[in-house]
Amino acid sequence: LSQLSRFRTEDEFVRWLTRLTQGRASGLVVGIGDDAAVAHPGRGQEIILTTDLTIEGVHFLQHLHPADVVGHRALARALSDVAAMGGKARFALISIAASRSAGRKWLRDFYAGVLRLVARHGVALVGGDTAVVGGPTLMDVLVVGEVPRGKALLRSGARPGDRLFVSGRLGLSALGLEVLRSRKLRTSSKFTRALRAHLYPQPRLQLGHFLQERRLASALIDISDGLSTDLQRLCRASGVGACLHAENIPGPPAKTFPLLRGTASRWRWALDGGEDYELLFSVRPRNVPKVPRQFHGIPLTLIGEVVRGRSLFLALPGGRKVPLAPGGYDHFRKA
């Protein structure tokens, strides 16, 4: 395979990328190729800014994750942050520091994954930076979104008495990673859904926008590091506590997943799994009946309520309450 250095100059690489991203995007004045991109925001809109690092060996493994999956996942993380503000995603910039071993084909497949996902959400890839590094491949994805003035859904709006909902099924992505790592499980059709959840997570942009437009959520966060960790973030920002009902948390279906048998707690997958990119949101009691059971096929599940204080609890079947500690992924603790 040809090396990245087959792009003889950086300018040649930029021209290649410019061709890939051609086609006028709405609101875009200047795309890739000048000193910076220029865009005009919609009338009455505020801009949302978010950026996420994706690192080989931390967020993906060269031998397990195909290049298009790496592109998809890197972008999905940042898009999910825009969903978590109730906004629309508009523009993306990608900086990539490619390891010397990444070939031209790898880069092409990486951008194929990126471009498929931006196309699906009407996002324009408008810039970035590029370099070759001695260390692992690393990318930083910036997404610019927009939301009507004053309407961004923050983490800090939850009040005692609010109900807590999550979208989708949690823990599927973490399970998918276990499956991907196991040669035996990988071939089983039982795990197709978990594998897909891990390889191609879908940022919940439409759902976030729906919650914002209908004013259904009092606080909103995306679940990137596990329900237990992201629930703590939402509660800290709001100055509240929470109680979750273990039985109601939509985890991977235990019966069909033999992998789950014998694990200390079947809820651990859903609580600490991470990388699900589902949405966790609080709803005022009067708005609970307005939350649909499904949104475009994605289940919305009532999993608990916001309480006074600062503590998080998990109510087990039978009624016993245990403290809920954040157990999701943390780059600093693992370091």
Added chain:
Amino acid sequence: LSQLSRFRTEDEFVRWLTRLTQGRASGLVVGIGDDAAVAHPGRGQEIILTTDLTIEGVHFLQHLHPADVVGHRALARALSDVAAMGGKARFALISIAASRSAGRKWLRDFYAGVLRLVARHGVALVGGDTAVVGGPTLMDVLVVGEVPRGKALLRSGARPGDRLFVSGRLGLSALGLEVLRSRKLRTSSKFTRALRAHLYPQPRLQLGHFLQERRLASALIDISDGLSTDLQRLCRASGVGACLHAENIPGPPAKTFPLLRGTASRWRWALDGGEDYELLFSVRPRNVPKVPRQFHGIPLTLIGEVVRGRSLFLALPGGRKVPLAPGGYDHFRKA
């Protein structure tokens, strides 16, 4: 020195950074601490988006560049891109993948360098991402700027007959790096200015904004990779050629810089040096008299003209013209 992992959790690091960046910035709705930042752009403004990677071993060396210098330079690169569009810088996001050997003190000094520079230009640090990596330290700096609708100064506006100007003195930063590398030269007071140019380059935001407001520049680019390389970029985007007058190019003053003696051409420093972050701009003949000789103490020098065709020339003293090849830094060629 305490390790980065002394921030026991990522959330703790984010809280530390939030304290550092407190104080309400104009136009900022949500800063660090939620899923994303939210800001409102000024009325009638377009947004400018630019991002730049800074990599240990490529853009800085751990043993030569103090942490605050690394922060300053990383941010200056991105601010310079906004200057090169004629815009105002508003918001910055910094993603940093810190090598395991970077300590808490290093991070603190890094952000001190960043925060001094953002304060000088009225920019708010509103977000970013963070991780610890096995490889070299790496950061991606995104700056959001703004410019009145339709007024961004592009690379593509130069026409044959336009005159070419540069700000400041070119090659000082490259010379400063040579000085920094030499134990002997480093102690000489002769090189203070070159060292300063290398360690603390000043993005020409006010100048870029001035050229935009007065409609003086037909095309504008910042000189990040060397005059020869960035001139080629401007000419390619405009579909023109150029001829520079070697004698007029403001390089490091040869007499006071013994290092320059014996180098093949004293202009090479100015032509290929890179990292000067000065501005190169073209001016319609009728506007040439309106370009001041200095702008806030920074000399603006007429160095050549835009010509038909696609070729770049250097006119040597005596009148001989030689082809001018881009010789600046290119991450792909060096890789």
